[in-house]
Amino acid sequence: MAKRSKRHGNHEEHMDESWLIPYADLLTLLLALFIVLFASSKMDAKKFDQMVRSFDVALNGGIGIFNQPSPVPLDPSLPQQTLHMGKTDDDRDKSEEEKKLEEAVHKETEDLKKLQKRLEDYIQENDLGDKLQTQLTEEGLLITILDNALFDSGKADMKPEARKLAKEMAAMLVPHPKKVTVTGHTDNVPIHRADFPSNWDLSVKRSVNFLKVLLENGGLDPAKFSATGMGEYHPVASNDTPEGRAKNRRVEVAILRDLASPPKSTPPAPANP
Incomplete structure (x- = not known):
């Protein structure tokens, strides 16, 4: 009886741990699956297939759960996209769109600068420098006219x-079919x-x-124009x-941009050592 108990005790000390091997394989496969799912969220179907095959080759020598032939070579035309996670088609398309937007914004800015130059020449020719001012802003071209130049x-x-x-200004606006706002301002004297x-x-x-x-100029589209009054509540002095x-x-005439400047790309934060 003593010998049997001893053998039984030895048997308990050396338990069968062979189950750890398939368990580790299962964890490895799950990890690979989650990596593939994460990567495929930014890849098309063709690239996804290449990614699956590359993982199959790396983990199982090409023999997966469906017994695919081993090994499956990768498409030589897509080495960077599959293994090194290079720029996707969406990234390239986005870059092209941003480039086109930047070019369009630049052209619009140049057009507004030409209009500003025409207005500045008119102001100088008619000695209106103390009554009219122009300013190119992110919103567009702003023309400020002091009230004594317009009204008693x-x-x-x-x-x-x-x-x-106003008629000269309207003629200058015809080649620039943009939205225009006219805003009246007063001082705080009741x-x-x-x-x-009231003001x-x-x-x-x-x-x-x-x-x-x-809008007496028939070349302008009234749908693009609006007028408002701010009273005394937006002073500049x-x-x-x-x-x-x-x-x-004063009266402010704003020729508004059609396009907004594209946001500048933010460089990635440095990785923590």
Whole structure:
């Protein structure tokens, strides 16, 4: 009995561990499966097939669970895409689209610069440098006209010379069929009149009247134009001085871009050592 117990004890000390081999193989196959699924999310069907075959060759010498012939050579035309995860077709298409967008944005900017040059020449020829200003921004071309160049104090009817300015500007806008906004601004001095109960009313009426003169040009599309009034609430200078209030009383004409600048690519963060 003692001998039997001893043999039985030895048997328990040396348990059969052969089950670890298929278990390890199963874990390896699961790892390979998840890697393939992750990679295939950014690859087309052809590249996915190449990836599956490459893993089969690497792990099983070409004999997989479906007993595929061993080994299966990779397509020589796709070595980088399959093994080294190079740029996919989607990445290349995206780069081409970004390049075309950058070219279109550049062309649009050049067109706006030409329009700005024409306006600057007109301002210089008519000695309007103290009344008109132009600025090229990310949103488009902004033209700022001080109110004394367009209207008499407290009024919204345009001066005769202001109508000439609006007509010249409209002619320049015809070759540039873009969206245009006309915005009226005032200072913070209260106004109480029957026709203009507030600065809101005055700023809106001035922008609308200027817009109407622009649209007398039949070459412009009214659907692309809009007018609004901001009253006294968007000053560009202090209202504490006469000079500041004069700058705040203005009409802004914005020729808006059709395209937005593409976002700049962010370099990848360095890997942690």
